[in-house]
Amino acid sequence: MPQLSDMYQLKNYIDTFALGHYARVLDATDQRSGRQVAFKVMRPEHLADDGDIRWEYRAFGSEADILARLWHSPNIVKLIDCGYISAREEAPRAGDINSFQVNVRAFVDAMQQYASAGWRPYLALEKLPRQNSLFYLMKPNRPNSRWRLPSEEGLALALQFCALLEMAHDNKIVYLDHKLEHVYWDGAHLKVIDFNSSRRLDDDPIQAPQQYTKDVHSLCVGVLYPIFTGMSPQMTALRPQPSSRDAVEARYTGIDQLDFSLEPQLSEGIAELLQRGAAQDIDTLQEFVNGLQRVATQHGFQFTDYYTNTASREARAQMRAGLQRLRQGQEHIREARDLFREALIQDGVSHDLEDELRRLVVVLNEMLNHRAVP
Secondary structure (H helix, E strand, C coil): CCEHHHHEEEEEECCCCCCCCCEEEEEEEECCCCCEEEEEEECHHHCCCCCCCCHHHHHHHHHHHHHHHCCCCCCECCEEEEEEECCCCCCCCCCEEEECCCCHHHHHHCHHHHHHCCCEEEEEEECCCHHHEHHHHHCCCCCCCCCCCCHHHHHHHHHHHHHHHHHHHHCCEECCCCCHHHEEECCCCEEECCCCCCEECCCCCCHHHHHHHHHHHHHHHHHHHHHHHCCCCCCCCCCCCCCCHHHHHHCCCCCCCCCCCCCCCCCHHHHHHHHHHHCCCCCCHHHHHHHHHHHHHCCCCCECCECCCHHHHHHHHHHHHHHHHHHHHHHHHHHHHHHHHHHHCCCCCCHHHHHHHHHHHHHHHHHHHCCCCC
């Protein structure tokens, strides 16, 4: 039987800023390919003493199956490997491993066998840059401060998320687990993680449409409202959302009104559309996409069914170019600050030079704290 250390070099946790209920996630190197991956392994407390399969255990098979079905979407984290490990430690370092690679059917079929033996399921996933996590980027590091995405980027993100949900709904899948911790954004491209609370639906003519409507509601409340306002849907500063199965189902129950008073400059069209979504006044994803496209035309986006004037299209092109340069500039500021920090820890630096380096670090931190883009 192969050893875990022969296949994966496991390093530090990479989920500490937003812990999940099902699993822990570690930085890892796949020894077979040299590729950096996110190694997601079930928490040991979800193992049943009698060898039974708890729903947290089954969630790994469900997530692998959903990732395989949505493989062609450019907006989902990619599945690289799935299997089982014998180690019982939360952060495994040794023990046996059985890798099924991307043979999801065999992985799911073997679940009872490995649950009875007390082995834990794992998924090796595409590793996404932590600096692209919107929760990590948007969570304020000072009281009474917040950031929001520019409307241009927020609309682009929303349209990409809708394309992902369209593919999911076509495959009878509802995402359900909408929260900033699961959204990665680099200014142009969306990636969504954590499909372990998502599920496939039966052809129930009553329940299925209700679940698709709930997916739109949760998108508006749990993702789009925070990115356009910098606020939690519970009307507080951003904070991690609960992640157990019951919490996912009930997370946004009762939230049918959104407060935009703290963001009065937000487009009325965006606010009205999100409010309709929160009130569950939008029945289908396509209805929401139609509304989103109508609003986006007022921001220079161009669609076949909606008119956008030439001036707005040209202004949007300048907006996009400006935001790209702004993000590049912010990254250069971060790099400069880190260089100054590295210089500060060197032995033998003169007192005068140390004072100047500290001054620059403070000034650059202030610039980053007042940045325009998360």
